[in-house]
Amino acid sequence: MADTALAxxxxxxxxxxxxxxxxxxxxxxxxxxxxxxxLSWFGMPVLLAVILGGTYLWVSSLELDTIExxxxxxxxxxxxxxxxxxxxxxxTAIVIVLAIPLGVLLSRPFARPVVPAxxxxxxxxxxxxxxxxxxxxxxxxxxGFWPMIIGxxxxxxxxxLRNTMVGLEQVDRTAVKASRGMGMxxxxxxLKVELPLAFPVMIAGIRTALIINVxxxxxxxxxxxxxxGFIIYNGITLNRTPVLVTGVVLVSALALLIDYLAGALGRxxxxxGL
Amino acid sequence: xxxxxxxxxxxxxxxxxxxxxELVGLTKRxxxxxxxxxxxxxxxxxxxxxxxxxxxSGCGKTTSMELINRLxxxxxxxxxxxxxxxxxxxxxxxxxxxxxxxxxxxxxxHRTIAQNVGTVPGLLGWDxxxxxxxxxxxxxxxxxxxxxxxxxYPKELSGGQRQRVGVARALAADPPVMLMDEPFxxxxxxxxERLQNEFLRLQQQVRKTIIFVTHDIDEAxxxxxxxxxxxxxxxxxxxDTPENLLTSPADDxxxxxxGAGASxxxxxxxxxxxxxxxxxxxxxxxxxxxxxxxAVLLASTWTSxxxxxxxxxxxxxxxxxxxxxxxxxxxxxxxxLPVEAIVEPHATLADxxxxxxxxxxxCTVVVDGTGAYQGVVDLxxxxxxxxxxRDEYERFHLAQKLAQQPADGQVR
Numbered sequence: 001m002a003d004t005a006l007a008x009x010x011x012x013x014x015x016x017x018x019x020x021x022x023x024x025x026x027x028x029x030x031x032x033x034x035x036x037x038x039l040s041w042f043g044m045p046v047l048l049a050v051i052l053g054g055t056y057l058w059v060s061s062l063e064l065d066t067i068e069x070x071x072x073x074x075x076x077x078x079x080x081x082x083x084x085x086x087x088x089x090x091x092t093a094i095v096i097v098l099a100i101p102l103g104v105l106l107s108r109p110f111a112r113p114v115v116p117a118x119x120x121x122x123x124x125x126x127x128x129x130x131x132x133x134x135x136x137x138x139x140x141x142x143x144g145f146w147p148m149i150i151g152x153x154x155x156x157x158x159x160x161l162r163n164t165m166v167g168l169e170q171v172d173r174t175a176v177k178a179s180r181g182m183g184m185x186x187x188x189x190x191l192k193v194e195l196p197l198a199f200p201v202m203i204a205g206i207r208t209a210l211i212i213n214v215x216x217x218x219x220x221x222x223x224x225x226x227x228x229g230f231i232i233y234n235g236i237t238l239n240r241t242p243v244l245v246t247g248v249v250l251v252s253a254l255a256l257l258i259d260y261l262a263g264a265l266g267r268x269x270x271x272x273g274l
Numbered sequence: 275x276x277x278x279x280x281x282x283x284x285x286x287x288x289x290x291x292x293x294x295x296e297l298v299g300l301t302k303r304x305x306x307x308x309x310x311x312x313x314x315x316x317x318x319x320x321x322x323x324x325x326x327x328x329x330x331s332g333c334g335k336t337t338s339m340e341l342i343n344r345l346x347x348x349x350x351x352x353x354x355x356x357x358x359x360x361x362x363x364x365x366x367x368x369x370x371x372x373x374x375x376x377x378x379x380x381x382x383x384h385r386t387i388a389q390n391v392g393t394v395p396g397l398l399g400w401d402x403x404x405x406x407x408x409x410x411x412x413x414x415x416x417x418x419x420x421x422x423x424x425x426x427y428p429k430e431l432s433g434g435q436r437q438r439v440g441v442a443r444a445l446a447a448d449p450p451v452m453l454m455d456e457p458f459x460x461x462x463x464x465x466x467e468r469l470q471n472e473f474l475r476l477q478q479q480v481r482k483t484i485i486f487v488t489h490d491i492d493e494a495x496x497x498x499x500x501x502x503x504x505x506x507x508x509x510x511x512x513x514d515t516p517e518n519l520l521t522s523p524a525d526d527x528x529x530x531x532x533g534a535g536a537s538x539x540x541x542x543x544x545x546x547x548x549x550x551x552x553x554x555x556x557x558x559x560x561x562x563x564x565x566x567x568x569a570v571l572l573a574s575t576w577t578s579x580x581x582x583x584x585x586x587x588x589x590x591x592x593x594x595x596x597x598x599x600x601x602x603x604x605x606x607x608x609x610x611l612p613v614e615a616i617v618e619p620h621a622t623l624a625d626x627x628x629x630x631x632x633x634x635x636x637c638t639v640v641v642d643g644t645g646a647y648q649g650v651v652d653l654x655x656x657x658x659x660x661x662x663x664r665d666e667y668e669r670f671h672l673a674q675k676l677a678q679q680p681a682d683g684q685v686r
Contacts (some may be wrong), residue, residue, distance in 0.1 A: 174378040174380040175382050178379070179344070179372065181396060183366045271384035272427065
């Protein structure tokens, strides 16, 4: 059942409307404890290994026809996975570089008047179905890698932006006041106090953006950018269930794996004492 | 009326005391408000003293304090620290030389106790070894074992411990001036009492110039060398020593704020060691023969006699009826009443009175640091002290009033 939930989340294109999972402003997702049970550390890798292994065994047990073999071979699967990761990594990196500084700026008192406008624009990026949004960007510019990236960035800006702002907002005001009172400059307060304390919430936003990008990158195939969407699309158009299932499982596993890695990294990097 | 309020109220200046902080006509008007939050605050704080700003909430006392380290920039007026105008210097630099303690401690949750305490030295560019040594010294000073606590995080400490760390942090770079905004406000009464006492003892050592904000008049009376009672917009209603505040409040506002029981509160300001306690109470050692004990009691004007143990510590109160039973063979240690009301010389008269009322004998026994008997305090002694003090102040202020009358006439 976790599988189906994930498929809709990770594959907004196939699921109809763009699934925008409970994203921004979810500080509850912040991992506050570094420790945690072995299950929280190893549960996900084991689950992924079981799902991937199971799919592999199932596909291997089938007699694949030539049409299926054209998609389900190591070379094609590797290429699609790398394309997918490339789209995800580049778009997420750009979103982080753009949205975090923007979120910091918007959380400063002088920016208060423009906050609603900026959030409104970011909301459009998330509210409009990603398929439509990327189509608009590509109609505007041209078919290609970078227009695709722009589309992905537009879709995933809000969670990082909003979580950066929420994260900074929920920083204990007295800690900030005391830091100022001890003679830290505003920049020192930001770097040494506010950002470390906002980190858990910000990392939650980054995870959400990653998930959105992994899912939306599956649309890359419609715009000539390949990715694992290519395999799913082939499975649908050629009416080959093994191909379709392999594509869906790979996208889902990739999304879960990336989310898990980001979460683990967040837990390791989170400031102690929180 | 307004002229006297906004005009300089120099307050009492003890002979030889050097002014450390001088606020001159300090005013803060927040944008969009008709009334100034702080209106022309003029105040001189002497070196090494604790000056308490006390007033009801919303009177501008915290704003006034934040104007001094310029967390809030004043609209007009001047801040002088040690004679130097600080109104236009770099505020970050200024704050690194002013200790700052706030009610919620404001400890940084993601930093260890050692890192928290070492914040300001770090900002001032001290080297690591020097900071580490200073941190240990300070933790020791506030009564926290450095080895146990330096590596912990704030959330692992109790409220009282956190506040101690807050004080240690404010003292880290040895600033001459400290600002304390209701530092003990969010702590349970028992711990607060202990922290107040510890802090006063610490202040004996470090002798900082401190501005202390509170809304609690009892805390103000306890902590302050001088107290500024504030009304709205930080107008000073009275700036005086605790004793003068209690004996001669400037007006109804001040006496209302002090509240009922000013005479009782005054007992908090006198200590047992400062008064003449009765030393004529009959005493005898537990090992003295009963007949001799009886003779001592008979020779005195008292109805009870205090038995002391071999080390001179008070053991029991006995009266003549107890002694009669002792003659029939009961041991002295089992007779009479145990001595419950005991205070040391540094206790306040309020403590002594409290013990006295709670005890079943009409007086409190005073012992020295080792527990040895010194004398007794009874209701009579306390009454005498209160009466003398009141008479003295009344005479003093009557004389002052008479001396000021011609000057007042000129102003009008």
